[in-house]
Amino acid sequence: MTVSPLARPFPALPPVAGVELRIARARYKTWDRCDLTFATLAEGTTVAGVLTQSRCPSPEVEWCRKALVLGNARALVVNAGNSNAFTGDRGRQAVEAIAARTAAHLGCQPSDVFAASTGVIGVPLPIDKAEAGLDAAFTAEACDWQDAAETIGTTDTYPKGASTTAIVDGHTVTLVGIIKGSGMIAPDMATMLGFVFTDAAVDPAFLQTALTAANTPSFSCITVDGDASTSDTVLAFATGKAGNAMLVDADSAGADAFAAALADLCRQLALLVVRDGEGATKLIEITVEGAESDRSAHRIAMSIANSPLVKTAIAGEDANWGRVVMAVGKAGEPAERDRLAIRFGTTQVARDGLAVSGYDEAPVAAHLKGDEVEIGVDLGLGDGRATVWTCDLTHGYISINADYRS
Amino acid sequence: MTVSPLARPFPALPPVAGVELRIARARYKTWDRCDLTFATLAEGTTVAGVLTQSRCPSPEVEWCRKALVLGNARALVVNAGNSNAFTGDRGRQAVEAIAARTAAHLGCQPSDVFAASTGVIGVPLPIDKAEAGLDAAFTAEACDWQDAAETIGTTDTYPKGASTTAIVDGHTVTLVGIIKGSGMIAPDMATMLGFVFTDAAVDPAFLQTALTAANTPSFSCITVDGDASTSDTVLAFATGKAGNAMLVDADSAGADAFAAALADLCRQLALLVVRDGEGATKLIEITVEGAESDRSAHRIAMSIANSPLVKTAIAGEDANWGRVVMAVGKAGEPAERDRLAIRFGTTQVARDGLAVSGYDEAPVAAHLKGDEVEIGVDLGLGDGRATVWTCDLTHGYISINADYRS
Known part of the structure; x- marks a missing residue:
């Protein structure tokens, strides 16, 4: 192994x-x-x-x-x-x-x-x-x-x-x-x-x-x-x-x-x-702030962390923040699209419901190439906050679990 | 494509x-x-x-x-x-x-x-x-x-x-x-x-x-x-x-x-x-019966349908019914382990909280080799019933989504 x-x-x-x-x-x-x-x-x-x-x-x-x-x-x-x-x-x-x-x-x-x-x-x-x-x-x-x-x-x-x-x-x-x-x-x-x-x-x-x-x-x-x-x-x-x-x-x-x-x-x-997640190549830290409550922040963070589309995007080193928007939207928790802000590492990529005009892609690309990736979401609604951790979803996960025999 | x-x-x-x-x-x-x-x-x-x-x-x-x-x-x-x-x-x-x-x-x-x-x-x-x-x-x-x-x-x-x-x-x-x-x-x-x-x-x-x-x-x-x-x-x-x-x-x-x-x-x-699920090679029909309500049956069926471990097992043509047990257990809905029964196709593989002793693996293996797989779960609690459909989770899904650029 x-x-x-x-x-x-x-x-x-x-x-x-x-x-x-x-x-x-x-x-x-x-x-x-x-x-x-x-x-x-x-x-x-x-x-x-x-x-x-x-x-x-x-x-x-x-x-x-x-x-x-x-x-x-x-x-x-x-x-x-x-x-x-x-x-x-x-x-x-x-x-x-x-x-x-x-x-x-x-x-x-x-x-x-x-x-x-x-x-x-x-x-x-x-x-x-x-x-x-x-x-x-x-x-x-x-x-x-x-x-x-x-x-x-x-x-x-x-x-x-x-x-x-x-x-x-x-x-x-x-x-x-x-x-x-x-x-x-x-x-x-x-x-x-x-x-x-x-x-x-x-x-x-x-x-x-x-x-x-x-x-x-x-x-x-x-x-x-x-x-x-x-x-x-x-x-x-x-x-x-x-x-x-x-x-x-x-x-x-x-x-x-x-x-x-x-x-x-x-x-x-x-x-x-x-760090030993099956097939993992990147550790992902997801912080959600500005939620209506800590519990709501936790649920939204977990919706992002469990999204196969977010996890495959990180595996592909793709700053596909649209998938983060999707995962926030589907979480079933209070969120307002037009207050939402998203960052990768320290670079703000979306704010107030749309992409940050002309944000510098170079530091984002460099951040995603590393083996520790940070995603930050600010909902702009309240003081609720949560941090969760996951890993990316890769071919390794499929290989391990489609071959493991009962 | x-x-x-x-x-x-x-x-x-x-x-x-x-x-x-x-x-x-x-x-x-x-x-x-x-x-x-x-x-x-x-x-x-x-x-x-x-x-x-x-x-x-x-x-x-x-x-x-x-x-x-x-x-x-x-x-x-x-x-x-x-x-x-x-x-x-x-x-x-x-x-x-x-x-x-x-x-x-x-x-x-x-x-x-x-x-x-x-x-x-x-x-x-x-x-x-x-x-x-x-x-x-x-x-x-x-x-x-x-x-x-x-x-x-x-x-x-x-x-x-x-x-x-x-x-x-x-x-x-x-x-x-x-x-x-x-x-x-x-x-x-x-x-x-x-x-x-x-x-x-x-x-x-x-x-x-x-x-x-x-x-x-x-x-x-x-x-x-x-x-x-x-x-x-x-x-x-x-x-x-x-x-x-x-x-x-x-x-x-x-x-x-x-x-x-x-x-x-x-x-x-x-x-x-x-049938056009990204990377799909098998259509999976999941029927949950015997739940406390139709709504509860639907939630349990969706817990199975969204489980990456169940979906990768089907991709691997593996009758890993333990993963179905896991997905029932995590659904947060009423379930009693020792009443649970599971079938693949028409073959009962688990009943009353444990494997069916000496069930015939040949029809199960043959069923899993096909491109339409049926999983049946009977909770033994009530009359609630639901059927949902999903596909397997394969390398194809990873390839499509880790490479798709924003």
Whole structure:
């Protein structure tokens, strides 16, 4: 698989106290690579999550939704190569078997075990392979973040991870995240599978509040193809090893710093996913201002970001701002044609409902030749504002998805 | 331009009394082809229309919207190669100039002149070229339906027309339609430009009622790329030459027959557009049954029809029904995973939330190799039902749209 031209090198990521990673070969597909990731979490680890809104969620998503209510985590198991979605009772039994096997190994409750799977829909995850993979992982050497980030991937062309720190209650806390995703990435959802680990001590309710807030301007603002997965999952685990007084709500010392760090990390991870969008050759940042509300701005930005005509124009390095007008017009949100302004990069190309007379095409052409493209829209109606990210739509997307066999 | 593999030959279309067609070279682009279509309509012709819901409509759309209130038509002018959308005052002036020139020629009111333009967005339609083109059309020989259907096209790969008849009040009335459209074709809108002509005598209010009703299961049920144009227009003209007593409402003699014929014609025209979807190699019919309402069924069907992952799977002749599950799940409509059933052609591939054990893959593979693919979804919740049509997403779509220059 060709690495995305927008790929970023895997960064040096620090350990997070209370988190141990291991990988193994469950051989969910006929491949010779690790495809099972196992994270052991220290006693006392709290957890929060953002899960797909799909009406057809995977049994892993349903399992996590229930377990999140309790707020405690001791392990995370991630399977790559089979999403186990739409598999009925056999799929549910596979998740239960994974939780039971892990609970017996660690001496914890099955509800302390979180699971996520990614890959083809409709094939029950084979329980024998999952159990053998888990047994291998239990006895494996600990691995590093990059190993785990590679093991959770499927059509990803590069491993994705990021980290940040915050000062909380006088203690430096570390946050590390890994993520996978390349296609079936869509708005208003968590991206496919993302996992954040921190050594901060955080009450699960506040961890959930902070994660939900971090999700809104990050994972909910990216789209590759407008297609939302049955398995989208972002989980945040807090081991409590950093020594800070437990963050219990927004008034706790350091709560703001922690929430800001978590938001920063989620944004980094979300952009890494767009950079690995199937077939992507350009990262597109779309900012809509002057809308009646932030929500309206977000919807218009997503209408632009999901327009195949806008995305193919950018692929062709064509400053076809008429397609941006089209996408604004079809969004179903308040807009007035004759107040609309559009820019590519820093060059205003349309204003007051028509082209800017004699605008300089040279900087626009140069901007579109780069691998990061900015589109700005000002509706001239109010203060609503949103920024979203997508990638271009190329022959690569077609090749990947017209050939991928179920 | 390669003709779509799904193209249909242009049918023999009868004349419609009271309609005369002429074409001319306005040279809106640097091409040597006719690009201005002029239809003269007999005195007493009534008109109805369905126009884009875009918040950024072309001045032609705004002109038609106002003129439709009066309900009378004497001429139709269609420009190809320039949509005149998003061009401010100069665009409005161009439409006014076309109406004024035509009204002077025919001795009618400018509001009796209907106009539509298609092509690039953002370039004012040159008034001098439009006027010269009109003058040439006024003196040209009358042409046939195929000439007109070819002249209104842009990225279309074949001319599209259809006809039908109905018995109204003891008189045979004829309905003929021509249409153009290939990309920027989307749900809940009239398709780009479609024109229906009939010799029936129809009151404009009832003509509007019948056209609106015909639009719902036809133009509102097709999508090529989910992108709605700034210029979508369907106009229906009734010259009243057939000799029937005026159809004034649904209780008029023959009103049902006329409405049914109009609906049939609109459906024929809509499918011709999907068959010319940019890059299309397969026509896909998607039927959703068992939804909570027809509206809900329509939304779920459109979620499937607009999913790039479903469309690329069909392009690859891949029975990847998991992507259909995904598209149902993301539609935001009531659905229960464990009641969901999916078929390709006549073969049930999933039922009760999982794959049908050991279903015969041979008829599915054979069905997908054909150029007409049927996907059936049963939600098992209620009586709601909808059928929509789309095409597959191929390298051809990317090639056409990443290379088309603004």
